[in-house]
Amino acid sequence: MLRITNLKKSFVQPDGQRTPILDVPAFELAAGEQSVLIGPSGCGKTTLLHIIAGIVRVDSGSVKLDNIELTKYSEAARDRIRADKLGYVFQTFNLLPAFSALENVLLGMTFASGRHSGSRARELLVRVGLGHRLSSRPSTLSVGEQQRVAVARALANRPKLLLADEPTANVDPKNQQQVIDLIRNTCREEGVALMIVTHSMEVANQFERVDRLEELNRVVAELRETA
Amino acid sequence: MNIFKIAFRSLQFRLLGTTLTVLSMALGVMMVVSVLSVYGLVSESFRSNSSFGFNLLTGARGGGLQLTLNSVYYLSRPIENIPYEYYLAFQNADVREPQLKNSLAYRALELEQQTAWAELQSQSLPGMVGWNALARGLVDDAWSRRQLETMKLEKAGLFSYYVDYAIPILLGDYFEVPSADRSFRVCATNRDFFDKLVLDIDSDEHFAFEEGGRAFDNNDLNVGYFGAILGAMAAKQSGLKVGDQIQVTHGVPGEGSSHLHEQYFEITGILKTTGTPNDRVVFVNLEGFYLINDHIKPIEDDSMLKGVSEDEENPKPPTDEDDEDIFADGLDDQVSVAPFGDKLSDRDGIELPMRTSDETLSRYALPIEQREITALLIRTRREGDEYGTGAMALQPMLDGGKLESSLNWSSFRPINSQTTAQCVFPVQQVETLFSFFVDPARWVLLGLTILICVVSGLSILVGIYNSMSQRHHEIAVMRALGARRSQVMSIMLAEAILLGVAGGLVGWVAGHGLNAVLGPMVENQTGVPVSFWDFAPPEPVFSGLAPLFGDSSFANYLVKFRVSPELLLIPGLVLLAIVVGVYPAVSAYRTDVAKSLGK
Numbered sequence: 001m002l003r004i005t006n007l008k009k010s011f012v013q014p015d016g017q018r019t020p021i022l023d024v025p026a027f028e029l030a031a032g033e034q035s036v037l038i039g040p041s042g043c044g045k046t047t048l049l050h051i052i053a054g055i056v057r058v059d060s061g062s063v064k065l066d067n068i069e070l071t072k073y074s075e076a077a078r079d080r081i082r083a084d085k086l087g088y089v090f091q092t093f094n095l096l097p098a099f100s101a102l103e104n105v106l107l108g109m110t111f112a113s114g115r116h117s118g119s120r121a122r123e124l125l126v127r128v129g130l131g132h133r134l135s136s137r138p139s140t141l142s143v144g145e146q147q148r149v150a151v152a153r154a155l156a157n158r159p160k161l162l163l164a165d166e167p168t169a170n171v172d173p174k175n176q177q178q179v180i181d182l183i184r185n186t187c188r189e190e191g192v193a194l195m196i197v198t199h200s201m202e203v204a205n206q207f208e209r210v211d212r213l214e215e216l217n218r219v220v221a222e223l224r225e226t227a
Numbered sequence: 228m229n230i231f232k233i234a235f236r237s238l239q240f241r242l243l244g245t246t247l248t249v250l251s252m253a254l255g256v257m258m259v260v261s262v263l264s265v266y267g268l269v270s271e272s273f274r275s276n277s278s279f280g281f282n283l284l285t286g287a288r289g290g291g292l293q294l295t296l297n298s299v300y301y302l303s304r305p306i307e308n309i310p311y312e313y314y315l316a317f318q319n320a321d322v323r324e325p326q327l328k329n330s331l332a333y334r335a336l337e338l339e340q341q342t343a344w345a346e347l348q349s350q351s352l353p354g355m356v357g358w359n360a361l362a363r364g365l366v367d368d369a370w371s372r373r374q375l376e377t378m379k380l381e382k383a384g385l386f387s388y389y390v391d392y393a394i395p396i397l398l399g400d401y402f403e404v405p406s407a408d409r410s411f412r413v414c415a416t417n418r419d420f421f422d423k424l425v426l427d428i429d430s431d432e433h434f435a436f437e438e439g440g441r442a443f444d445n446n447d448l449n450v451g452y453f454g455a456i457l458g459a460m461a462a463k464q465s466g467l468k469v470g471d472q473i474q475v476t477h478g479v480p481g482e483g484s485s486h487l488h489e490q491y492f493e494i495t496g497i498l499k500t501t502g503t504p505n506d507r508v509v510f511v512n513l514e515g516f517y518l519i520n521d522h523i524k525p526i527e528d529d530s531m532l533k534g535v536s537e538d539e540e541n542p543k544p545p546t547d548e549d550d551e552d553i554f555a556d557g558l559d560d561q562v563s564v565a566p567f568g569d570k571l572s573d574r575d576g577i578e579l580p581m582r583t584s585d586e587t588l589s590r591y592a593l594p595i596e597q598r599e600i601t602a603l604l605i606r607t608r609r610e611g612d613e614y615g616t617g618a619m620a621l622q623p624m625l626d627g628g629k630l631e632s633s634l635n636w637s638s639f640r641p642i643n644s645q646t647t648a649q650c651v652f653p654v655q656q657v658e659t660l661f662s663f664f665v666d667p668a669r670w671v672l673l674g675l676t677i678l679i680c681v682v683s684g685l686s687i688l689v690g691i692y693n694s695m696s697q698r699h700h701e702i703a704v705m706r707a708l709g710a711r712r713s714q715v716m717s718i719m720l721a722e723a724i725l726l727g728v729a730g731g732l733v734g735w736v737a738g739h740g741l742n743a744v745l746g747p748m749v750e751n752q753t754g755v756p757v758s759f760w761d762f763a764p765p766e767p768v769f770s771g772l773a774p775l776f777g778d779s780s781f782a783n784y785l786v787k788f789r790v791s792p793e794l795l796l797i798p799g800l801v802l803l804a805i806v807v808g809v810y811p812a813v814s815a816y817r818t819d820v821a822k823s824l825g826k
Binding site for chain 2: 047050053055056075076079080082083084086088090094096097098099103106107108110111112153157
């Protein structure tokens with residue numbers, strides 16, 4: 001479902017020098033598979049998610065999502081693929097404050113090429129336990145509720161892959177497990193592959209597959225060897 | 228959710244900023260809408276009324292525009308008057324003869340005849356009846372010849388051939404309505420004004436009266452010389468009705484010499500609304516107007532007046548008994564028929580009766596040498612003159628001083644009388660007014676509109692731009708959710724369009740609301756009714772673009788296409804919003820998603 005081959009990415013520093021960030025020879029994720037990606041800060045976890053989401057271009061290599069070679073497509077085409085094939089849950093939820101819970105979910109559907117279904121959005125919110133807060137603005141929702149809206153929004157377009165960037169970082173320990181359970185269970189029910197980035201070993205230990213980016217990413221590995 | 232709903236939610240979320248932006252735009256739009264519609268309606272009314280049933284205007288020499296403003300629109304300061312005989316120069320012999328006989332000159336001839344008679348009688352030969360009769364016949368013949376030669380009694384007026392009608396008007400007085408805190412111009416005229424003058428030449432539409440009303444006769448069976456007719460607005464604001472009696476004010480109300488005339492006029496009719504300045508005028512019978520003391524012009528050679536006044540001491544107001552006396556005396560006695568001006572000149576504080584016999588009234592009719600008119604509304608002969616060449620020929624004759632030559636029949640002239648007259652084409656005067664004053668004002672207005680639009684545009688820009696810093700993160704989230712650059716750009720443009728439409732609509736409603744509030748004031752000042760639903764009249768707003776398309780049919784279409792400029796306001800604002808929305812839209816387009824998501 002997701003296949004990364006010889007991915008390389010570097011950033012240009014203000015002084016004009018290129019600093020390599022990622023060098024991933026191979027990474028794969030099967031359909032419906034759930035994986036957790038861990039690694040120290042600055043090892044390129046979020047950048048890798050952005051590359052998979054098509055937000056950031058690679059320098060070289062191949063990123064195939066659902067047999068679509070993302071690197072060959074224009075930015076606009078990647079945007080459409082992202083809307084259709086991917087769900088994204090952010091660390092800070094990133095719900096849009098001007099919109100109600102239901103509208104935040106519908107907003108995710110607006111940019112996809114398929115039909116926008118209000119009933120699908122409602123159904124998802126009911127499934128995450130927010131059937132009674134459909135018209136509530138994010139500012140009136142608790143942190144846990146906001147995260148649940150974010151999950152519903154990410155799954156609205158029936159994506160093939162859900163990317164979650166430290167979804168429990170801003171959640172208190174009591175709600176942390178609920179959020180993880182919610183994401184995992186909903187992905188399982190929807191048949192969606194899941195890739196979670198986290199710092200929390202407590203979360204990581206619950207997954208059968210744990211990928212350590214410092215091992216996958218040759219840039220970090222080389223730095224370690226040098227050190 | 229479509230793009231406009233997303234944009235609307237965004238604006239709704241920033242309610243205070245959005246409201247302030249919309250209000251600042253609305254204020255500008257309100258001003259433009261109000262000024263555009265009031266200006267358009269008033270100028271349209273001016274243009275359409277300039278073809279008001281007459282094509283020539285004759286009045287005292289001076290500014291042609293002031294004459295037009297006074298006589299057509301009842302605006303501007305009162306102007307000088309011209310002798311009444313100018314009116315007679317346009318009448319046929321039937322109208323002229325009885326009026327000319329009501330003159331001091333005729334009176335002088337009568338006295339001359341009496342003197343000759345008396346002399347003849349003193350020299351008559353006793354017993355020579357035949358000889359005496361012959362002498363008397365010769366005196367009569369000589370007198371008749373002098374009458375005919377001097378006064379041209381049997382002839383039509385010098386210009387009567389050229390005109391369908393010439394209607395006299397006399398202005399200068401006002402009718403005050405204290406309850407409405409305003410005054411209306413008084414226009415003294417005769418019945419022709421209501422019978423002959425047409426409101427619209429094309430449709431041949433005449434004045435119409437509200438039920439129960441009628442025009443006064445020049446010598447009315449019911450109200451004598453003292454009939455009055457109210458324009459629709461004057462009637463509405465004064466609350467007067469047919470049968471009520473009114474007094475008019477001499478001079479401009481509030482100015483030093485102004486005072487209320489004691490004479491009453493009785494309302495015989497109320498005009499239906501015409502949408503013309505006539506709606507705010509009180510018309511009174513010219514004959515009655517002349518009989519008001521202040522309107523009698525003192526005569527340079529007042530021997531005729533003195534001569535008669537010596538006959539009658541202690542003048543009294545006429546009564547029904549007077550009527551009887553006159554009948555008893557016998558009207559065939561010519562000497563007793565004309566004791567006119569003297570009584571009137573001493574008649575301060577005396578009120579003439581409204582209902583009395585013709586004879587009593589004619590006894591008080593003012594000699595024509597003492598009469599004046601402000602203007603003559605002339606419609607040149609239309610029969611066989613489709614192109615108005617008669618008017619083109621008549622105007623230079625009148626303007627060149629030919630009217631003055633019609634004044635030589637009488638040696639009695641008012642003191643300091645203005646005898647020179649001018650003749651103008653009112654349409655031409657209005658066009659001049661427009662080209663020198665109104666059209667430049669239109670350019671100022673256009674400049675103001677553009678300025679206000681620019682300020683409105685800046686309001687939109689500032690409104691959106693101020694929120695851009697916090698918007699980058701939102702835009703990045705939308706992008707991460709799959710929004711394309713073009714979509715976030717469209718959302719920003721949609722916000723600008725919504726602001727433009729909201730500001731335009733609120734401003735439009737407020738502008739028309741302002742018109743509704745100011746309507747009565749505008750109507751008072753200009754006579755043009757302005758209400759909430761009155762739009763700026765259609766104009767060929769795109770005609771300026773026609774030269775760009777050469778001689779094509781599209782260019783012709785542009786010249787002919789007329790639309791209310793108001794209707795272009797909101798599309799114009801949308802266009803403006805798109806233009807000013809481009810900057811924030813491009814900024815949204817360029818948002819770096821990866822960077823902004825991390826913020």
